[in-house]
Amino acid sequence: MMVYDYRHELIELLNHTASDPESLLQTQRSLTIIVDLLNQLQPVKEPTSTEKQSAKPGYQIRRNVTAPKISLGQLINQTAAPTPKPHETPAKPQSNKQPERSTAKAAANQAYLRDIPVTAKNEAPAEPAAAPELSEVELLARDNCYPVHRLLSGAEINHRFYSESILHKLPFSINDGDVVQLDRQRLIHGKLPVINRVTNDHLAISTTPTKVIEYATLEPVAGSDVLQIKKTLKGNSILDESHANTIVIDPYKYASRNLKPGMIIDFAYYDHGNGMRDAKAGEIRWIHSEHEFDTTKAPRKLQQPKKVKKTRHEYSDKLDYDLNQKRVLVVTGARDRVQDLKAVVAKHHGVFYSLDASMEENVSSSKIKRAVKDADLIVVCIDRIHHRISQLTTHHAKRNDRPFAIAATTSNTAVERAIFRALNGNNAYESSGQDMAKYVSAD
Numbered sequence: 001m002m003v004y005d006y007r008h009e010l011i012e013l014l015n016h017t018a019s020d021p022e023s024l025l026q027t028q029r030s031l032t033i034i035v036d037l038l039n040q041l042q043p044v045k046e047p048t049s050t051e052k053q054s055a056k057p058g059y060q061i062r063r064n065v066t067a068p069k070i071s072l073g074q075l076i077n078q079t080a081a082p083t084p085k086p087h088e089t090p091a092k093p094q095s096n097k098q099p100e101r102s103t104a105k106a107a108a109n110q111a112y113l114r115d116i117p118v119t120a121k122n123e124a125p126a127e128p129a130a131a132p133e134l135s136e137v138e139l140l141a142r143d144n145c146y147p148v149h150r151l152l153s154g155a156e157i158n159h160r161f162y163s164e165s166i167l168h169k170l171p172f173s174i175n176d177g178d179v180v181q182l183d184r185q186r187l188i189h190g191k192l193p194v195i196n197r198v199t200n201d202h203l204a205i206s207t208t209p210t211k212v213i214e215y216a217t218l219e220p221v222a223g224s225d226v227l228q229i230k231k232t233l234k235g236n237s238i239l240d241e242s243h244a245n246t247i248v249i250d251p252y253k254y255a256s257r258n259l260k261p262g263m264i265i266d267f268a269y270y271d272h273g274n275g276m277r278d279a280k281a282g283e284i285r286w287i288h289s290e291h292e293f294d295t296t297k298a299p300r301k302l303q304q305p306k307k308v309k310k311t312r313h314e315y316s317d318k319l320d321y322d323l324n325q326k327r328v329l330v331v332t333g334a335r336d337r338v339q340d341l342k343a344v345v346a347k348h349h350g351v352f353y354s355l356d357a358s359m360e361e362n363v364s365s366s367k368i369k370r371a372v373k374d375a376d377l378i379v380v381c382i383d384r385i386h387h388r389i390s391q392l393t394t395h396h397a398k399r400n401d402r403p404f405a406i407a408a409t410t411s412n413t414a415v416e417r418a419i420f421r422a423l424n425g426n427n428a429y430e431s432s433g434q435d436m437a438k439y440v441s442a443d
């Protein structure tokens with residue numbers, strides 16, 4: 001009967017088993033498979049002549065045969081204590097002074113395997129280990145939502161840096177710990193997902209809070225090239241707590257930003273609880289443009305006055321003079337008074353022209369110059385126009401030798417008197433207490 005000596009392979013298997021749980025589990029599975037195979041293939045006695053024709057020599061498939069089964073512990077014990085061959089004399093035990101490394105490692109593996117519980121066939125298999133719980137950040141990432149880590153300038157979202165200019169273009173503000181939803185279909189500069197919205201969630205991810213000094217004015221330092229910030233437009237920062245609190249800013253540190261006195265900036269710093277020492281270690285977050293100089297104070301809502309329907313009366317001239325079809329330019333910001341002023345000029349036989357100065361940005365110097373050149377007389381109503389427009393109008397009138405006068409209000413009487421003064425070369429401004437006797441034509 002041929003019996004295969006499998007002990008060397010088992011010893012080699014145990015020697016190659018590492019100490020990590022995964023390697024030990026794999027070795028346990030291999031040993032269990034070997035035990036199952038040995039229980040299926042048990043050596044039997046010498047078969048009879050009838051059985052030799054149908055069975056393989058040496059091994060027989062067990063069918064309804066009760067034979068002792070081999071357990072995992074027996075297999076390990078047999079492997080640990082090999083028996084000598086019949087023709088060999090038993091070897092003398094080696095000295096304990098120099099044990100072989102392989103024998104020591106095998107003994108350690110065998111001792112560890114004895115402590116590993118082996119699940120019997122009739123026992124129920126152990127339940128699989130529960131899946132690790134997902135963190136709150138991982139759960140939010142399923143919906144493309146990520147927390148915001150606000151930096152001194154810019155922010156980090158999903159391990160990507162968003163510059164301060166990108167954040168300022170958003171229609172909503174973003175603070176540290178806010179959870180935003182990203183749109184991966186739309187990209188900024190071809191690489192950054194677009195920020196869709198800010199959700200209602202909030203995560204406290206930063207251990208050190210970030211504070212911002214908003215709307216601080218850059219001021220020069222006497223006898224130096226550096227700048228400083230001493231106060232803010234809002235009046236709610238650490239600088240506004242005391243006159244001695246100032247932060248010096250070196251323009252050369254921000255050479256690309258071209259800092260100048262008078263600029264309005266936001267200054268951010270990490271608050272470690274050290275007051276001004278922390279604030280001085282911060283940096284500029286944002287430089288506001290001129291139209292952004294807004295404070296936190298909400299503008300007071302003006303009550304809309306009730307519109308009263310005015311009945312238009314025909315104008316009756318109070319002064320006696322004839323314009324003889326002269327072209328009269330009236331510069332005013334009251335659009336609703338244009339038709340009434342046109343009637344005043346028409347009553348004195350003049351040609352009416354008007355220059356709408358209600359919106360300063362729409363009135364340029366060249367536009368005023370062209371209108372002055374085309375007119376014979378100029379009247380400037382200063383009550384509802386910008387001071388710059390009145391100055392430019394009088395400047396161009398003097399340079400082009402055009403008579404002009406100033407009306408204090410946009411009323412029929414004030415404009416009529418101003419035309420009279422311009423026509424007769426009187427003072428441009430009406431003196432206080434001037435009575436109607438002065439408005440008599442020299443003719």
